[in-house]
Amino acid sequence: MAAPSRLTRWAISLSAVRSTILIYLGTRALLLLVASLDDVLRHHAFNHELANWDGLWYRELAAKGYPTSISHLPTTLGFFPLYPTAMWAVAHAAPLPDTIANRTFAGVLVSGVGGLAAAVLVHRLAAGWWGERSGRRAGALFCLFPGSVVFSMAYAEGLMLPLAAGCILALERRRWIIAGVLAGLATATEPEALALIPVCAVSAALELRRRGWNGRGARRSLFAPALSLTGVVAFAAFLWSWTGTPVASLRAQRYGWHERTDPLALVHLARGLARELSFSHFNHPTINLNLVVGLLGAAILTGGLVLLFRTRRQVSVEALVWTVGISLLALTSEYTPPNPRLLITAFPAVVVIAHFVKGRKYLWLACANAALLAGMSSLTFIGTTLRP
Structure with a gap:
């Protein structure tokens, strides 16, 4: 019997996560409806809602870049570069003028596509841990959870989370170079992604312990922690040459936001x-x-x-x-x-x-999360009442 083609394997994999994809798309439509209602009923600009909170800073960073000195006021130095770079690239790839609205929609597009990838990866990870049924429930809950609002806004989690989930999946499958590259990209996206450095280091250490230092395959595991450093090291080197200190971003976060x-x-x-x-x-x-x-x-x-x-x-x-x-x-x-x-x-x-949580209790859990997602997002989109 002939082995299934790559296209067939892809179709089978896509079918397994179909429910997660549909729920993700449904929640994105729900949040667009919430933002539209806020626009009509509360008179807040639609594109401003999708870039509220940190999105305003990412939008400015995509347009103007970094300042050359640290301020005691909030500045774009407090944000990592990969996500606004992706925003800029998407905004300039389309034959449209470089406007605030187009930069906002470019950021939301990056976040939305990345959020879909993250949902699929979380589904696959959970299915590997607990079985396919739990994986489907986990994928749906990930889409419905109130924090998923960031995938409908100009927020870096839409890029960082699929990179992090992809890195974890690659480490589980011993794809060391892929894991390291994904981790390196993630550490150039958000400071929270620095947690991937010890993740890669622990995974490599366990591989070396299992197979011994003399095994060539085991030594390849060291690529993961080494490559995971590339993003943050490159950003620090840029900051050193641009502002005079490699920790300019950390100082900006402390001075501007008291973080x-x-x-x-x-x-x-x-x-x-x-x-x-x-x-x-x-x-x-x-x-x-x-x-x-x-x-x-x-x-x-x-x-x-x-x-x-x-x-x-x-x-x-x-x-x-x-x-x-x-x-x-x-x-x-x-x-x-x-x-x-x-x-x-x-x-x-x-x-x-x-x-x-299974059965009817899970349905109640899913409905509660959907209600919280809509209600909390309506506050997040407007003003400073509730951070995402």
């Missing part, structure tokens, strides 16, 4: 919320929803980590290291607590819920 790592970040977050709930705050009754969402996100992340620990023998070491790394960053960030965007970055801790 820093603090083991007591959640304590400070809880104290901030307590002050807003106190009687002295009743003269200014508006509560910062980012504080509420951050604390709820910390609880969800902790629960997800517990469930992931229960399935640790089924989940790859690479996925576990990635999840722990992102979780540490989220739980110790002074400026950006574990909000939906960071939770979806630690995707194994989110989709593991779909492995344990």
Whole structure:
């Protein structure tokens, strides 16, 4: 019997993830509807909604590049280069004028296509860990989770997450060079992607331990951690020549957004919320929803980590290291607590819920996430009420 052709294998693989693709496209249509309703009912420009929050900075970076000096005010130096570079490339590939709207839609296109790739990769990873049925539920939950709003906005997660998920899948399959290249691209996209460096290092160390240093195939595993450094090292070298310091981006984040790592970040977050709930705050009754969402996100992340620990023998070491790394960053960030965007970055801790919840309970879970996705996104698209 003849072996199936490459086209046939591709069709079979596509059929396996068809449900995830359809749900992803459905959620993108839902978010476009939400943004359109905000435009009509609340009089906010549609293209501005899709570039709200960090998207405004990515759009400016794609248009003007980096400044040559560090400021104590927020600047584009606080953002990594690969995503705005992709925005610029897509915007200039089309025979359209270089306008704010076209740059915005270019960014959303990059994020949207990348989000689809991420959803498919998460489906395949979860199916490999827990079986195909759990993989389908995990892929759907990934699409419906409120953090997936970033795939409908000009946000770098739309590029970083498929690179990270692809790297983890490549490491699981011992594709060391592919994994290293994907990790290197990811570390030029967002600072959170630096967690891929220890992921690649741990994977290579385990391979060397299994097969020994004398094995040529085992030594090839060192390509992954070596290549994972290329993106961030290249960016640091550019910053050194451009601004005079290789850590200009970190300083810009600290000066402009007061971003820093603090083991007591959640304590400070809880104290901030307590002050807003106190009687002295009743003269200014508006509560910062980012504080509420951050604390709820910390609880969800902790629960997800517990469930992931229960399935640790089924989940790859690479996925576990990635999840722990992102979780540490989220739980110790002074400026950006574990909000939906960071939770979806630690995707194994989110989709593991779909492995344990089945049947009617899963349908309720999916519907609740869809409602939260629509409701929270309507706030994220407008003003500064709720970060993605």
